[in-house]
Amino acid sequence: MSTGTLSRRDFLRAGGITGAALCLGFSFSSDGKEAKVIVAADADRQAIEMNAWIKIDADGKVTLVDHRAEMGQGSYQSVPQIIAEELEVDLKDIQVIFAQGDPKKYGGQITGGSSTVRDSYKKLLKLSATAREVLIAAAAAKWQVAATACYAQAGHVINRSSGKKFHYGELVAAASKLPAPQNIVLKKRSDYKLIGKPLHRKDTPLKTNGAAVFGLDKKLPGMLYAVVERNPRFRGKVKSFDAVAAKKVAGVKDVFTVKMEVFNTIREGVAVVATSTWAAMQGRKALKVVWDDSGFEHINIADIYTRQQQELKKEGISFKKQGDPDSALAQAANALDVVYQTPYQAHSAMEPLNCIAHYQKDKVEIWGPIQAPDWVQGNISQKFGVPIDNVRVNMTFLGGGFGRKAFLDYPYEATMISKHIGGPVQVVWSREDDTTQGPYRAGVSYRAQGAITNGEISAVKFRMAGQNIDHWSNPKRGVANDSTTEGFLAPYFASIKNISFADVPFEIPIPNMWWRSVYASTNGFAYESFMNELAHQAGKDPLAFRRVYLKDDRCQKLIDKMEEISGYKDRKKGDGFGVAITECFGTTVGQVVKVSRENGGKIKIDKVWAVVDCGWYVNPDIIQAQVEGSVLMALGAATMHEITFKEGVAEQQNFYNYPMPRINDMPQVIVHVIDNDADAGGVGEPGLPPFAPALTEAIFDLTGKRIRKLPFDMANV
Template identity: 85%
Template sequence: MSTSTISRRNFLRATGITGAALCLGFSFSADGKANVIVATDADQSAIEMNAWIKIDASGKVTLVDHRAEMGQGSYQSVPQIIAEELEVDLKDVNVIFAQGDPKKYGGQITGGSSTVRDSYKRLLKLSATAREVLIAAAAAKWKVSATDCYAQSGTVIHKPSGKKFHYGELVADASKLDAPKNIVLKKRSDYKLIGKPLHRKDTPMKTNGEAIFGLDKKLPGMLYAVVERNPRFRGKVKSFDAAATKKIPGVKHVFVVKMEVFNTIREGVAVVATSTWAAMQGRKALKVIWDDTGFEHVNIADIYTRQHEELKKEGLFFKKQGDPDGILTKAEKMLDVVYQTPYQAHSAMEPLNCIAHYQKDKIEIWGPIQAPDWVQGDISQKFKMPIDKVRVNMTFLGGGFGRKAFLDYPYEATMISKQIDGPVQVIWTREDDTTQGPYRAGISYRAQGAIANGQIMAVKFRMAGQNIDHWSDPKRGVANSSTTEGFLAPYFESIKNISFADVPFEMPIPNMWWRSVYASTNGFAYESFIDELAHEAGKDPLDFRRAYLKDERCQKLIDKLEEVSGWKSRKKNEGYGVAITECFSSTVGQIVKVSQKAGGGIIIDKVWAVMDCGWYVNPDIIHAQIEGSIIMALGAATTHEITFKDGLVEQRNFYDYKMPRITDIPPIEVHIIDNDADAGGVGEPGLPAFSPALTAAIFDLTGKRIRKLPFDMANI
């Protein structure tokens, strides 16, 4: 293990701990197994620990959240897991963010809806171990059997006598004990905190101004920078005139800066000043001549025209079973349709920003960062700095959706800090964020299928769109690893002849993860086509899915959808649509009800969502995440898209990349399936099912099949 990222001095300063303390964390063996270790402080052992839990002599408990908090709830869910088995009151717990260090905390990327599902079993074991060590210490003090003692609300109680020790009185003795090997975890029925809709600890902080977001962080002597970047992704700086910029009061530096974006270089001119305002005013006065030669200036219409042409090719098979081609060739009637989904910006409420302080012997970074461990490794490699000399500090994030897991903006901030030899905060405006990307890729899909005797005989899917794999690892000739993302596994058991292929499609547009990643586009195409096949077969769309999704969990989810929506009792002049998708180990079904709006257009009357995410922590967080996912999906389906003209992004801010307004949001009813399955994701799986359910509902009402997003509901 490497040196602890939470140094003793900084941890004590942050938490107010003094004197003896009990620290519990993990050490990771060569085979990747996590072993619980106990110590008196986080720096004492040759095998350094990560100090997930620290209890001081006053009984104060500090828990470390190893993942970013960007609204998805890790600041609540991680402590809620730990406090359950530790037997402490959540209101009495202090929470801090871990610094980036994968050797101590494992993967720290807040993405793929992985925070709970990747770590909950380890965290339960860790906190139960802490409880048992404290109980053992108390039993030794009383000279009684540990079986006669129990923990409750931060105290250990001796049942026969009623004697008590609060945890702080036990930390010195507990820290000398070895961690017990065989820990028995609570049954789900015995949980007091987990599974309960507890109020989030970060809500008061975010309403009273106490929470520190990236833009709130300040360092002594810090300067502020904005960058005028080439508006075409691969363009360069030919020359610039900073005479007028340098006349702006507060402007200190103006220079060319280059930022790595995947395997290309993005160039711009940095303006560094004593305030954000001065930097922005200096940028307005800046005159730059760009060199935009040597690469294609793309247009949005050309992109989709090319994709549609590419879909005539077979592509690279990702998954194939049976003989779909043979059956489709002989089919008397075949559906052969194309779906199209748009490019999308992330548009997090808090635009990108990052503080960096480059020094000869160390680098420190602060900001809204989804992947502190990735940033640590990237900065260490690119600046030839030992990894233990790179510290990445997380603040609260005002939304991320994948964009703030990318490595470009911390790298750019570090480059600027190195150039000016001091700390700097680099701030992106909304226009920077919208016009520079990276984006969710626009993708076109070709779907072919044959129905006979009311049954699916064969299905063939092809997708043509930019491949994130090619940016991160420029291998060619390999299908997109997310080609089937969003498509439920039980379909492969019941549809005997089926294939998925990726038709390679390259564009000079940076693309990357966007909430639910490829499931957000795949789900629209694949579930829309299932709906079309259901109608071709003359079957009820929900019953049709029931026949092909024979997995017990899917059957229960379908039963719940039918029950809560009143699917079987729907009336004339009401449009109902259903879709069921899976991503990040969770399945979500949605039913959308629509009606004709007075004066024309479509109105969404209600959305029902049912999630099966297995083991879960806080139902209120799940409700909030599904509601947010549906609203984000609504915007992507009906309100906004990124388009290109002559190599330039046409949208700049919310006046032309419009968001759904509160008056556009329908009632949303969320239900959670209870079972004992392993935890799945929550933050992303609620998005993909919405757009196919919406367009299916519109077809049910109007007979009009929508295969291209976004569309205007006012003109249907």
């Protein structure tokens, strides 16, 4: 299975235009909202820009162009699994190649927001079903029978009456000349043979035998290697540097200053270019750099949270409000008023950032672990004045991303260095670079106020104070963070009369950006922890309490399943059970966490039960893996690591002081996926937000201690 890339021209040349293969893709309307399936021959004859998705060659081999990155979330399996279902082929007969960045051909290519399946599955089903029907039509014409007299199975078209069959490869020449039918009937879910099944992933063999090409594996003729000594304080500048010792290191070719765009700000550093990564790193160690850190604040972590809590005394910018929560709170006899705090986090993908760039005056080519190839293409075109069609962005496999590899800074920096040296270069970030430079998930503080009257919620009022990602990329002063309610379930708004959310603007010179599940990862802790506290204030069980306010049918069934698989109703008070339910990216996840004390007194997580309602789904094994990974990442963020700052410098450098969970920290995670006919939601991120509030509620149930600040030490609760 190839993991290379293929341009549209090469795809068409190898395929439908010569009649040697059948190529199908989409032709988008001018506004990009409608997609029409079209065969390559028609696209060429009509001069229509077609994005190439499927090619079937004369041997019956199917090539699929995956428009999204594979960073562990499973697109390399789920997309072929969708295609194989309606196309009626064996998965082993499908090879996958990564698309180059090009929104005109593929639409949005950002692998983020858990969007790969939910944004594309209907189009992919239609595309593959169209390919099947074109092949059936070609076979029917050969047999001179009606298309309804034929059916497709296992890469063949079969004549119902005679039992004769054609292999797909025998039909592609004729099929490539036929127009694509537009009124395709898709299978019922009950008829699926592949979708919904826990099939083994196609990328697992590649990743275990070393065949998968990650960013660091890619090599170009004549390529040099670079590392950059960047200012440890964001917004700092290079005052001067001494490269005499660095240039004496064997293999070092050049040393020069470089500026990298980070949102609307510049990060400065000194690049060391050499014949190997090792030589570049040794040259970097020998550098002597004097930094200019004047003109901006050098902030400490304690100051950040002190300021946030002061800011929470303000009303902030209203994001959503219904009823009159202020009056209800003022009239309440026992209103709750508490503050929750969540920490700054690094992304810490196992594969640190890296990127290859080759700048050649009127064209640029990029290779690397990139989550948003279309964004990179547009950014490089704009910043370097190169026509967008002359910017090629090639995706490799990603060793994790979590949002960091959707950012534009590292491809931009690699292109700057390539332009300076006049040749291809691979820029490599060390783990220390990755940990100390950011951008980070922002630490956020929340003020939660609520009142219980006659055993029911009479009002809730939330305020959040934390950095707004939009204020870096597209300043919107005076406008609330549009993720203020992210993670909070919509049915609450239908059942709580008085409710409000506000964003209290908070800005400091530390770069922040997306992190797995984005603001739901912090919002979820505050909002669901508060729901647990309100339940206790009302004298109700936390899960039964939620059932009252989450009245829609899907939430009720999710709660039913949470109770069923965890044995929640049979527990006793003080057994150490906690619950939380959050929603993001179209998927609702409820979790039950069970904890106990070990002999030494340390809190131990016994088991986690997760119920996932993601609507239409492809592969339950992938969902299981993504929920397990989300729980592990949430566990680390809640109990083990955080980024702190001293005088504007990140204090953590590597895993020795930013520790990751180990295998013996991982609890057993039981995942149940609810079957329904709703539209697909995401699965890569929604399993993370409910874990921390469920864990802290379980600890409260066991110990009576309420935890409102993350991270906390499990050994000292």
